[in-house]
Amino acid sequence: MAVQLQNQVKALRARYGLTQEQLGARVGVTRQTIASIEKGNYVPSLLLGLQICEVFQLPAEKVFQLEKGVAEQ
Amino acid sequence: MKRLWFSFAMSLSTICAFGMAMIPLVELTRGLALLINENRSAYSVTLHFAWFVPILFLGIVEAIDHLWNRRKKHLAYWIYPLITPAKDERERSITASAAHAAFIALWVGAPICAGLLCFYPLFIHVLPVYPILIALLIPLVQVIVYYLKIRKIYL
Numbered sequence: 001m002a003v004q005l006q007n008q009v010k011a012l013r014a015r016y017g018l019t020q021e022q023l024g025a026r027v028g029v030t031r032q033t034i035a036s037i038e039k040g041n042y043v044p045s046l047l048l049g050l051q052i053c054e055v056f057q058l059p060a061e062k063v064f065q066l067e068k069g070v071a072e073q
Numbered sequence: 074m075k076r077l078w079f080s081f082a083m084s085l086s087t088i089c090a091f092g093m094a095m096i097p098l099v100e101l102t103r104g105l106a107l108l109i110n111e112n113r114s115a116y117s118v119t120l121h122f123a124w125f126v127p128i129l130f131l132g133i134v135e136a137i138d139h140l141w142n143r144r145k146k147h148l149a150y151w152i153y154p155l156i157t158p159a160k161d162e163r164e165r166s167i168t169a170s171a172a173h174a175a176f177i178a179l180w181v182g183a184p185i186c187a188g189l190l191c192f193y194p195l196f197i198h199v200l201p202v203y204p205i206l207i208a209l210l211i212p213l214v215q216v217i218v219y220y221l222k223i224r225k226i227y228l
Binding site for chain 2: 028029030032033036042044045048
C-alpha cells in the first residue's frame, strides 16, 4: 500500500487564469516543474507546496490531498 | 532542450576527439619503447597532424561557447561541456539522481573495462590504442547515462 499526493493545482490555476509559466514565475520554478506537479509526476517540497498555496490564498489541504490505499505499481 | 542535446553531442564529440588525438601519441611512445628495448641509436616517428584537428576544432568551438555563455551565467570551466541544470528544486533533484546513476555506471563500468584490458596482449599489434579506447569507454558510458537521466527535466 502506498500513499500518493493528489493536487488541485491545474484546476486552481485555470480558475485564477494563470498559465504554468506565470505560476512558475510566481513561486520561482520552471514551467516544466509546474507541469510535473499537475501530472503528479513530481511531489513538491513543503516550501514550494506552501508557496503555491499562498498564490491561491488557500490552506494546504485544499490544494494538496493525501490519497491512501493506492496499490504500489 | 536544445542546450541539452548540444551539450550531449559536444561531450560525446570531445571524448571521441580526445581518443583520436591520443593515436599519434601512442605511436610516439611505441617508437620510444622500441628505442629503449632494442637499444637502437635512432628512431623516427611520423606524427600526422590530422589526428589533432578534431580536438583543436572542438576546443575552439567550446571556448567560444563557454565565453559566450559565461556572460549569462557562471559556468564551471572544468566540467564544460557538461551541464548541471539547477534552476529549481525539481531540476536539482533530477540532476542529483543523474549524477548518482552516472556514479553507479562508473562502479559497474570500471571493473568491466579493467577486465577488457586483460585482452590487451591480443590486440597489442593490431590495435595499439586498445587501452585508450577502453579507458574512454568509462566516460562515454557515464555521459550517456547522465544525459538519459537529466533529459527527464525537459520532458
